[in-house]
Structure formats: C-alpha cells, structure tokens
Amino acid sequence: MATKTKAKPIGSMQMTKQMYQQQASKYQPKRNVMLNCFRAFWVGGTICLLGQALQNMYIHFFGFTEKTASNPTVATLIFISVLLTGLGIYDNIGQYAGAGSAVPVTGFANSIASAAIEHRSEGFVLGVGGNMFKLAGSVIVFGVVAAFLAGIIKSVLKMIF
Amino acid sequence: MEYVIAFAVGGLICVIGQLLLDVGKLTPAHVMSTLVVSGVVLDFFGIYDKLIDFAGAGATVPITSFGHSLYHGAISEAQTHGLIGVVTGIFEVTSAGISAAIAFGFLASLVFKPKG
Numbered sequence: 001m002a003t004k005t006k007a008k009p010i011g012s013m014q015m016t017k018q019m020y021q022q023q024a025s026k027y028q029p030k031r032n033v034m035l036n037c038f039r040a041f042w043v044g045g046t047i048c049l050l051g052q053a054l055q056n057m058y059i060h061f062f063g064f065t066e067k068t069a070s071n072p073t074v075a076t077l078i079f080i081s082v083l084l085t086g087l088g089i090y091d092n093i094g095q096y097a098g099a100g101s102a103v104p105v106t107g108f109a110n111s112i113a114s115a116a117i118e119h120r121s122e123g124f125v126l127g128v129g130g131n132m133f134k135l136a137g138s139v140i141v142f143g144v145v146a147a148f149l150a151g152i153i154k155s156v157l158k159m160i161f
Numbered sequence: 162m163e164y165v166i167a168f169a170v171g172g173l174i175c176v177i178g179q180l181l182l183d184v185g186k187l188t189p190a191h192v193m194s195t196l197v198v199s200g201v202v203l204d205f206f207g208i209y210d211k212l213i214d215f216a217g218a219g220a221t222v223p224i225t226s227f228g229h230s231l232y233h234g235a236i237s238e239a240q241t242h243g244l245i246g247v248v249t250g251i252f253e254v255t256s257a258g259i260s261a262a263i264a265f266g267f268l269a270s271l272v273f274k275p276k277g
Contacts, residue, residue: 033183040179041172048171049164051218070221071257082265086273099178104222109262116270128270142194143228146201151235151247
C-alpha cells in the first residue's frame with residue numbers, strides 16, 4: 001500500500017495539464033444534453049405557465065391591467081420560490097431541472113434566499129447582508145451596466161436624429 | 162392557447178440556458194449574466210417587447226425580462242428627464258422584483274435554518 005500511494009504523486013507531477021484533463025474526463029459523469037434540455041424545458045415552461053395563471057388572476061380579480069400585473073406576479077413567484085428554498089424543496093427541483101429552475105425569476109430569488117440562509121451563522125450584517133448577492137450580484141451588475149450603456153446610446157441617438 | 166404559448170416560450174428560453182450550461186460549459190452565473198445582457202440587447206432592437214406581446218408570462222418570467230425591464234425603466238425616464246433619466250430610471254420597473262427578493266430573502270434567513 002505504502003509504495004502505491006508514494007508512486008501516485010510522482011506520476012501526477014509529470015502529467016501535463018492536458019493529460020490530466022483527459023484522465024479526469026474519464027471519471028466525470030457524462031452530460032446527457034437531450035435529457036437535461038427536456039427537463040429544463042418542462043420545468044421552466046411550467047414555472048412560466050404558473051406565472052401566466054397568476055398574471056391572469058391579478059388581471060381578472062384584482063383589477064390590474066396587463067402592464068401592471070407583471071409586478072405582483074413576479075413578487076408572488078419570488079415569495080413562493082423563497083418559501084420553497086427555505087423548506088429545502090427548491091434545491092431538489094434545481095438538481096432535477098438545471099437551467100429550468102435557474103433561468104426563471106424564481107431562480108434569481110432562490111440564489112438570494114439560499115445565500116442568505118446559508119451565511120446566517122456568520123451574523124446578520126456580515127453573513128446575511130454581505131453574502132446575499134454573492135450569486136445574484138453578477139446578474140444585477142451586468143444587467144445594469146448593459147442597460148445603462150444601451151440607454152445612453154439610445155438617448156444620444158435620439159438627440160442627434 | 163395563451164398558456165400553451167407561455168409554457169413553450171418559457172421552456173425554450175430555459176433550454177437555451179441549459180445548452181449554454183451543457184454545451185457551452187459555462188457556469189450558472191455566466192449563463193444568467195449572458196441571458197440578462199441578451200435581454201437588454203433584444204430590447205434595444207425592439208424585439209423583446211414583441212416577444213412579450215406574443216408569449217406573456219413565457220417572456221416576462223425568465224431572467225431575460227430582468228434586462229428588458231432595466232432597459233425599459235432607463236429609456237422611459239430618459240424620455241422625460243433627458244440623459245440623467247438613464248441613471249434614475251434604471252431600477253424603476255425592476256424595483257418590485259429586487260425589493261421582494263431582498264425582503265423575502267432576509268425574512269427567510271430569520272425563519273429557516275440551512276439544510277444539507
């Protein structure tokens with residue numbers, strides 16, 4: 001046993017990066033792209049279907065117009081998602097659905113809530129407050145920067161022409 | 162029919178995300194950022210509004226609509242207040258989503274304990 005464990009690090013030292021990746025890829029689970037896409041499709045579609053149902057409910061029973069109804073719809077979906085995250089259910093859905101549960105706005109809420117819950121032990125200010133946007137932060141940053149640049153370009157173009 | 166279209170379009174956007182994950186080998190954070198930026202770009206060219214008219218919640222629920230809303234807030238304020246409106250209006254439409262996520266997320270950390 002002792003000689004075997006000794007031999008290993010020497011072998012891996014000589015390995016190049018490419019060789020290592022070749023070796024490692026043998027042991028990585030193969031991604032079944034078709035199956036993953038199918039799962040993402042139906043779970044993501046179902047979340048959007050739920051959103052549509054909520055939106056129609058807000059339009060018909062609470063007097064929202066088609067434009068204003070999306071705010072309460074998104075807020076409701078976020079509430080449901082945070083609740084499911086706290087109960088540990090959303091992570092199971094995420095394991096199954098991949099992007100199907102990550103891409104809808106519920107995934108955005110999930111990333112905020114799970115980071116908040118996970119870092120609670122580090123305290124409310126440094127833990128919850130500081131880590132809440134650890135995952136969702138990049139979405140907000142890139143969204144805002146892109147919208148800012150596009151907005152400036154559009155406004156300037158309008159002024160010129 | 163409205164529900165079928167919402168299901169199909171929403172599902173297809175998620176499939177694009179899944180393909181970026183599996184075939185493009187991007188991390189989830191990269192995928193989300195890419196989708197948000199593409200929402201902004203599509204709206205810049207006026208395509209995303211048409212998609213929302215067509216698909217309803219199928220287009221407003223995926224994260225791409227977050228980019229669309231950011232851009233829309235910026236543009237509508239810019240029309241009334243000039244260039245400064247781009248900065249003041251950017252969170253106008255998305256406020257509901259961000260505020261709800263922060264508030265509910267914080268409350269959840271009070272109530273729930275981490276699992277696994």
